[in-house]
Amino acid sequence: LSQLFRPLDLLGMVYRTIRQGVIDMGAMFDLIDTPSEVVDAPGAQPLVVGNGHVRFEDVHFGYDAGQPILKGIDLDIPAGHTLAVVGPSGAGKSTLARLMYRFYDLTGGRITIDGQDIAGVTQDSLRSAIGIVPQDTVLFNDTIGYNIAYGREGAGPDEIVRAAKGAAIAEFIERQPLGYETRVGERGLKLSGGEKQRVAIARTLLKNPPILILDEATSALDSRTEAEIQDTLEDIERGRTTIVIAHRLSTVVNADEIVVLDSGRVVERGSHAALLRQDGLYAEMWNRQAQERESEEDGALAAE
Numbered sequence: 001l002s003q004l005f006r007p008l009d010l011l012g013m014v015y016r017t018i019r020q021g022v023i024d025m026g027a028m029f030d031l032i033d034t035p036s037e038v039v040d041a042p043g044a045q046p047l048v049v050g051n052g053h054v055r056f057e058d059v060h061f062g063y064d065a066g067q068p069i070l071k072g073i074d075l076d077i078p079a080g081h082t083l084a085v086v087g088p089s090g091a092g093k094s095t096l097a098r099l100m101y102r103f104y105d106l107t108g109g110r111i112t113i114d115g116q117d118i119a120g121v122t123q124d125s126l127r128s129a130i131g132i133v134p135q136d137t138v139l140f141n142d143t144i145g146y147n148i149a150y151g152r153e154g155a156g157p158d159e160i161v162r163a164a165k166g167a168a169i170a171e172f173i174e175r176q177p178l179g180y181e182t183r184v185g186e187r188g189l190k191l192s193g194g195e196k197q198r199v200a201i202a203r204t205l206l207k208n209p210p211i212l213i214l215d216e217a218t219s220a221l222d223s224r225t226e227a228e229i230q231d232t233l234e235d236i237e238r239g240r241t242t243i244v245i246a247h248r249l250s251t252v253v254n255a256d257e258i259v260v261l262d263s264g265r266v267v268e269r270g271s272h273a274a275l276l277r278q279d280g281l282y283a284e285m286w287n288r289q290a291q292e293r294e295s296e297e298d299g300a301l302a303a304e
Protein backbone atom coordinates (compact mmCIF):
# COMPACT_ATOMS: atom_id res chain seq x y z
CA LEU A 1 0.00 0.00 0.00
CA SER A 2 2.80 2.44 0.86
CA GLN A 3 4.15 1.95 -2.70
CA LEU A 4 0.83 3.17 -3.97
CA PHE A 5 0.87 6.29 -1.89
CA ARG A 6 4.37 7.36 -2.78
CA PRO A 7 3.49 9.09 -6.07
CA LEU A 8 0.63 10.84 -4.30
CA ASP A 9 3.01 12.04 -1.61
CA LEU A 10 5.28 13.39 -4.30
CA LEU A 11 2.42 15.20 -5.99
CA GLY A 12 1.38 16.63 -2.65
CA MET A 13 4.92 17.82 -2.06
CA VAL A 14 5.13 19.49 -5.46
CA TYR A 15 1.77 21.15 -4.86
CA ARG A 16 2.79 22.39 -1.42
CA THR A 17 6.09 23.66 -2.77
CA ILE A 18 4.23 25.66 -5.40
CA ARG A 19 1.79 27.03 -2.85
CA GLN A 20 4.65 28.02 -0.59
CA GLY A 21 6.02 30.38 -3.11
CA VAL A 22 8.14 28.68 -5.74
CA ILE A 23 5.88 30.08 -8.36
CA ASP A 24 6.24 33.68 -7.31
CA MET A 25 9.96 33.50 -7.81
CA GLY A 26 9.42 33.44 -11.53
CA ALA A 27 12.43 33.30 -13.74
CA MET A 28 14.93 33.45 -10.92
CA PHE A 29 14.34 29.86 -9.90
CA ASP A 30 13.41 27.74 -12.83
CA LEU A 31 10.70 25.42 -11.55
CA ILE A 32 11.69 22.68 -13.99
CA ASP A 33 15.23 22.69 -12.65
CA THR A 34 14.17 22.58 -9.02
CA PRO A 35 15.75 19.45 -7.60
CA SER A 36 13.64 17.23 -5.40
CA GLU A 37 16.55 15.80 -3.41
CA VAL A 38 16.54 18.59 -0.83
CA VAL A 39 14.67 17.14 2.11
CA ASP A 40 14.25 18.07 5.75
CA ALA A 41 17.01 16.58 7.89
CA PRO A 42 15.78 13.91 10.32
CA GLY A 43 14.48 15.69 13.38
CA ALA A 44 14.65 19.10 11.67
CA GLN A 45 13.30 21.88 13.87
CA PRO A 46 11.61 25.07 12.73
CA LEU A 47 13.93 28.03 12.21
CA VAL A 48 13.70 30.47 15.09
CA VAL A 49 14.27 33.90 13.59
CA GLY A 50 15.55 36.54 15.95
CA ASN A 51 16.81 39.62 14.14
CA GLY A 52 17.80 37.91 10.92
CA HIS A 53 21.60 37.77 11.02
CA VAL A 54 22.73 35.89 7.89
CA ARG A 55 26.12 34.29 7.39
CA PHE A 56 27.75 32.33 4.59
CA GLU A 57 30.76 30.42 5.90
CA ASP A 58 33.19 29.07 3.29
CA VAL A 59 30.31 28.08 1.01
CA HIS A 60 31.18 25.75 -1.86
CA PHE A 61 28.69 24.63 -4.47
CA GLY A 62 28.40 23.21 -7.99
CA TYR A 63 25.32 22.11 -9.91
CA ASP A 64 27.29 19.22 -11.40
CA ALA A 65 29.99 17.19 -9.71
CA GLY A 66 33.44 18.39 -10.71
CA GLN A 67 32.15 21.80 -11.85
CA PRO A 68 32.45 24.18 -8.93
CA ILE A 69 30.38 27.36 -9.27
CA LEU A 70 30.91 28.92 -5.83
CA LYS A 71 34.40 28.47 -4.45
CA GLY A 72 34.52 29.44 -0.79
CA ILE A 73 32.14 32.34 -0.16
CA ASP A 74 32.17 34.17 3.17
CA LEU A 75 29.45 36.74 3.81
CA ASP A 76 28.27 38.35 7.01
CA ILE A 77 25.05 40.34 6.83
CA PRO A 78 24.18 41.80 10.22
CA ALA A 79 20.48 42.01 11.07
CA GLY A 80 18.75 44.77 9.13
CA HIS A 81 21.69 45.41 6.81
CA THR A 82 21.67 45.41 3.01
CA LEU A 83 24.24 43.47 1.05
CA ALA A 84 24.46 44.01 -2.70
CA VAL A 85 25.95 41.31 -4.90
CA VAL A 86 27.32 42.44 -8.24
CA GLY A 87 29.56 40.89 -10.85
CA PRO A 88 29.72 39.70 -14.43
CA SER A 89 27.07 37.45 -15.93
CA GLY A 90 27.53 33.85 -14.81
CA ALA A 91 29.57 34.83 -11.73
CA GLY A 92 27.12 32.96 -9.44
CA LYS A 93 24.94 35.79 -8.07
CA SER A 94 21.58 34.07 -8.52
CA THR A 95 23.10 30.81 -7.29
CA LEU A 96 23.82 32.48 -3.93
CA ALA A 97 20.13 33.38 -3.63
CA ARG A 98 18.99 29.88 -4.58
CA LEU A 99 21.22 28.40 -1.88
CA MET A 100 19.88 30.81 0.70
CA TYR A 101 16.37 29.52 -0.08
CA ARG A 102 17.85 25.99 0.08
CA PHE A 103 16.90 24.88 -3.39
CA TYR A 104 20.14 22.94 -3.34
CA ASP A 105 22.39 21.63 -0.62
CA LEU A 106 25.94 22.91 -0.37
CA THR A 107 28.98 20.83 -1.21
CA GLY A 108 30.91 22.54 1.57
CA GLY A 109 30.58 25.14 4.29
CA ARG A 110 27.33 26.39 5.80
CA ILE A 111 24.74 29.13 5.69
CA THR A 112 23.27 30.25 8.99
CA ILE A 113 20.39 32.47 10.03
CA ASP A 114 20.68 33.69 13.62
CA GLY A 115 23.23 30.94 14.23
CA GLN A 116 21.11 28.06 12.89
CA ASP A 117 22.41 26.08 9.92
CA ILE A 118 19.68 26.29 7.28
CA ALA A 119 20.36 22.65 6.31
CA GLY A 120 19.12 21.60 9.75
CA VAL A 121 15.81 23.48 9.91
CA THR A 122 12.49 22.68 8.24
CA GLN A 123 12.16 24.00 4.70
CA ASP A 124 8.71 25.44 5.44
CA SER A 125 10.05 27.57 8.27
CA LEU A 126 13.07 28.69 6.23
CA ARG A 127 10.96 29.72 3.25
CA SER A 128 8.43 31.57 5.30
CA ALA A 129 11.25 33.69 6.77
CA ILE A 130 12.48 34.80 3.34
CA GLY A 131 10.65 37.04 0.86
CA ILE A 132 11.74 37.25 -2.74
CA VAL A 133 11.02 39.99 -5.23
CA PRO A 134 11.94 38.24 -8.47
CA GLN A 135 13.03 39.62 -11.84
CA ASP A 136 9.82 38.55 -13.51
CA THR A 137 6.65 38.15 -11.53
CA VAL A 138 4.24 35.41 -12.49
CA LEU A 139 0.65 36.62 -12.42
CA PHE A 140 -2.34 34.33 -12.23
CA ASN A 141 -5.35 34.74 -14.51
CA ASP A 142 -7.38 36.03 -11.61
CA THR A 143 -8.16 39.35 -9.95
CA ILE A 144 -5.44 41.77 -8.95
CA GLY A 145 -6.63 41.37 -5.34
CA TYR A 146 -6.08 37.61 -5.53
CA ASN A 147 -2.66 38.15 -7.04
CA ILE A 148 -1.62 40.28 -4.08
CA ALA A 149 -3.30 38.03 -1.48
CA TYR A 150 -1.18 35.18 -2.79
CA GLY A 151 1.60 36.58 -0.60
CA ARG A 152 -0.10 35.13 2.46
CA GLU A 153 -2.96 32.72 2.74
CA GLY A 154 -5.92 34.14 4.61
CA ALA A 155 -5.02 37.83 4.20
CA GLY A 156 -8.06 40.09 4.68
CA PRO A 157 -9.16 42.92 2.33
CA ASP A 158 -7.76 45.65 4.60
CA GLU A 159 -4.37 43.99 4.69
CA ILE A 160 -4.38 43.67 0.90
CA VAL A 161 -5.11 47.39 0.50
CA ARG A 162 -2.36 48.25 3.00
CA ALA A 163 0.13 46.10 1.09
CA ALA A 164 -0.91 47.70 -2.21
CA LYS A 165 -0.36 51.15 -0.66
CA GLY A 166 3.07 50.13 0.63
CA ALA A 167 3.95 48.95 -2.87
CA ALA A 168 2.60 52.22 -4.37
CA ILE A 169 0.14 50.41 -6.62
CA ALA A 170 -3.09 51.18 -4.71
CA GLU A 171 -3.93 54.31 -6.73
CA PHE A 172 -3.47 52.46 -9.99
CA ILE A 173 -5.81 49.69 -8.78
CA GLU A 174 -8.41 52.14 -7.51
CA ARG A 175 -8.48 53.85 -10.91
CA GLN A 176 -9.74 50.61 -12.51
CA PRO A 177 -13.56 50.44 -12.68
CA LEU A 178 -13.56 47.08 -10.85
CA GLY A 179 -10.78 48.02 -8.42
CA TYR A 180 -9.28 44.99 -6.68
CA GLU A 181 -11.73 42.76 -8.57
CA THR A 182 -10.11 43.68 -11.92
CA ARG A 183 -8.93 40.58 -13.69
CA VAL A 184 -5.32 40.52 -14.86
CA GLY A 185 -3.38 38.21 -17.13
CA GLU A 186 -4.05 36.85 -20.57
CA ARG A 187 -7.73 37.72 -20.70
CA GLY A 188 -7.65 40.75 -18.45
CA LEU A 189 -5.70 43.88 -17.75
CA LYS A 190 -2.12 43.70 -18.97
CA LEU A 191 0.33 45.05 -16.44
CA SER A 192 3.62 46.73 -17.37
CA GLY A 193 6.93 45.39 -16.06
CA GLY A 194 6.96 48.02 -13.30
CA GLU A 195 3.36 47.30 -12.26
CA LYS A 196 4.07 43.57 -12.07
CA GLN A 197 7.05 44.29 -9.88
CA ARG A 198 4.81 46.32 -7.59
CA VAL A 199 2.46 43.33 -7.28
CA ALA A 200 5.49 41.28 -6.20
CA ILE A 201 6.41 43.96 -3.66
CA ALA A 202 2.83 43.99 -2.31
CA ARG A 203 2.92 40.18 -1.94
CA THR A 204 6.17 40.48 -0.04
CA LEU A 205 4.74 43.15 2.26
CA LEU A 206 1.83 40.83 3.09
CA LYS A 207 4.26 38.03 3.85
CA ASN A 208 6.28 40.44 6.01
CA PRO A 209 9.46 38.34 6.13
CA PRO A 210 12.49 39.34 8.23
CA ILE A 211 14.81 38.50 5.32
CA LEU A 212 14.51 39.77 1.76
CA ILE A 213 16.10 38.78 -1.53
CA LEU A 214 15.68 41.30 -4.32
CA ASP A 215 16.58 40.13 -7.79
CA GLU A 216 16.81 43.24 -9.85
CA ALA A 217 15.07 43.11 -13.20
CA THR A 218 17.47 43.04 -16.11
CA SER A 219 14.75 44.16 -18.51
CA ALA A 220 14.91 47.92 -18.83
CA LEU A 221 12.22 49.90 -17.09
CA ASP A 222 12.10 53.56 -18.07
CA SER A 223 14.32 55.57 -15.76
CA ARG A 224 11.46 57.30 -13.93
CA THR A 225 9.67 54.03 -13.16
CA GLU A 226 12.99 52.54 -12.12
CA ALA A 227 13.68 55.38 -9.71
CA GLU A 228 10.16 55.11 -8.23
CA ILE A 229 10.46 51.33 -7.76
CA GLN A 230 13.87 51.87 -6.20
CA ASP A 231 12.33 54.24 -3.63
CA THR A 232 9.63 51.70 -2.78
CA LEU A 233 12.21 48.94 -2.41
CA GLU A 234 14.34 51.09 -0.12
CA ASP A 235 11.24 51.56 2.05
CA ILE A 236 10.56 47.84 2.39
CA GLU A 237 14.23 47.04 3.03
CA ARG A 238 14.18 49.12 6.18
CA GLY A 239 14.46 46.88 9.24
CA ARG A 240 14.98 43.70 7.18
CA THR A 241 18.14 41.85 6.31
CA THR A 242 18.38 42.21 2.54
CA ILE A 243 20.40 40.68 -0.26
CA VAL A 244 20.14 42.60 -3.52
CA ILE A 245 21.28 40.91 -6.71
CA ALA A 246 22.07 43.91 -8.81
CA HIS A 247 22.67 44.42 -12.48
CA ARG A 248 22.70 48.19 -12.47
CA LEU A 249 25.29 49.60 -10.10
CA SER A 250 23.36 52.84 -9.73
CA THR A 251 20.93 50.94 -7.46
CA VAL A 252 23.55 49.65 -4.99
CA VAL A 253 25.30 52.89 -4.08
CA ASN A 254 23.58 53.00 -0.67
CA ALA A 255 24.05 49.33 0.30
CA ASP A 256 25.85 48.72 3.61
CA GLU A 257 28.25 46.42 1.80
CA ILE A 258 28.81 45.52 -1.83
CA VAL A 259 30.50 42.27 -2.81
CA VAL A 260 31.87 41.75 -6.28
CA LEU A 261 31.62 38.15 -7.40
CA ASP A 262 33.72 36.84 -10.25
CA SER A 263 33.88 33.16 -11.27
CA GLY A 264 32.46 32.04 -7.94
CA ARG A 265 34.77 34.04 -5.69
CA VAL A 266 34.40 37.33 -3.86
CA VAL A 267 37.09 39.45 -5.51
CA GLU A 268 36.27 42.81 -3.91
CA ARG A 269 34.11 44.02 -1.05
CA GLY A 270 33.33 47.31 0.61
CA SER A 271 31.21 50.42 0.33
CA HIS A 272 30.61 52.09 -3.01
CA ALA A 273 33.13 54.83 -2.26
CA ALA A 274 35.78 52.38 -1.03
CA LEU A 275 35.35 50.18 -4.10
CA LEU A 276 35.70 53.13 -6.46
CA ARG A 277 38.95 54.05 -4.68
CA GLN A 278 40.25 50.48 -5.16
CA ASP A 279 40.04 51.08 -8.90
CA GLY A 280 39.46 47.37 -9.62
CA LEU A 281 36.63 45.39 -11.23
CA TYR A 282 33.87 47.39 -9.50
CA ALA A 283 35.35 50.72 -10.62
CA GLU A 284 35.69 49.35 -14.14
CA MET A 285 32.03 48.20 -14.17
CA TRP A 286 30.92 51.54 -12.72
CA ASN A 287 32.79 53.57 -15.34
CA ARG A 288 31.44 51.41 -18.15
CA GLN A 289 27.84 51.76 -16.94
CA ALA A 290 28.30 55.52 -16.44
CA GLN A 291 29.46 55.82 -20.05
CA GLU A 292 26.46 53.80 -21.23
CA ARG A 293 24.13 56.08 -19.26
CA GLU A 294 25.75 59.14 -20.82
CA SER A 295 25.44 57.84 -24.34
CA GLU A 296 21.79 56.90 -23.70
CA GLU A 297 21.15 60.44 -22.46
CA ASP A 298 22.93 61.91 -25.51
CA GLY A 299 20.82 59.66 -27.71
CA ALA A 300 17.65 60.83 -25.98
CA LEU A 301 18.67 64.50 -26.40
CA ALA A 302 19.48 63.97 -30.08
CA ALA A 303 16.05 62.41 -30.58
CA GLU A 304 14.25 65.45 -29.13
Ligand code: ATP
Nearest residue numbers: 033063064069087088089090091092093094095096
Ligand atom coordinates in the same frame (compact mmCIF):
# COMPACT_ATOMS: atom_id res chain seq x y z
P1 ATP B 1 23.48 36.62 -14.48
O1 ATP B 1 24.00 37.97 -14.07
O2 ATP B 1 23.68 36.38 -15.95
O3 ATP B 1 22.09 36.33 -14.02
P2 ATP B 1 24.67 35.05 -12.30
O4 ATP B 1 25.88 35.69 -11.76
O5 ATP B 1 23.39 35.20 -11.55
O6 ATP B 1 24.47 35.50 -13.81
P3 ATP B 1 24.21 32.22 -11.96
O7 ATP B 1 22.85 32.18 -12.56
O8 ATP B 1 24.33 32.10 -10.50
O9 ATP B 1 25.01 33.50 -12.47
O10 ATP B 1 25.05 31.07 -12.67
C1 ATP B 1 26.39 30.75 -12.32
C2 ATP B 1 26.86 29.60 -13.17
O11 ATP B 1 26.10 28.44 -12.89
C3 ATP B 1 26.73 29.84 -14.67
O12 ATP B 1 27.88 29.34 -15.29
C4 ATP B 1 25.53 29.03 -15.06
O13 ATP B 1 25.65 28.55 -16.38
C5 ATP B 1 25.54 27.88 -14.08
N1 ATP B 1 24.18 27.40 -13.77
C6 ATP B 1 23.15 28.16 -13.36
N2 ATP B 1 22.06 27.38 -13.14
C7 ATP B 1 22.42 26.11 -13.42
C8 ATP B 1 21.74 24.85 -13.38
N3 ATP B 1 20.47 24.75 -12.99
N4 ATP B 1 22.43 23.75 -13.75
C9 ATP B 1 23.74 23.83 -14.14
N5 ATP B 1 24.42 25.00 -14.18
C10 ATP B 1 23.80 26.12 -13.84
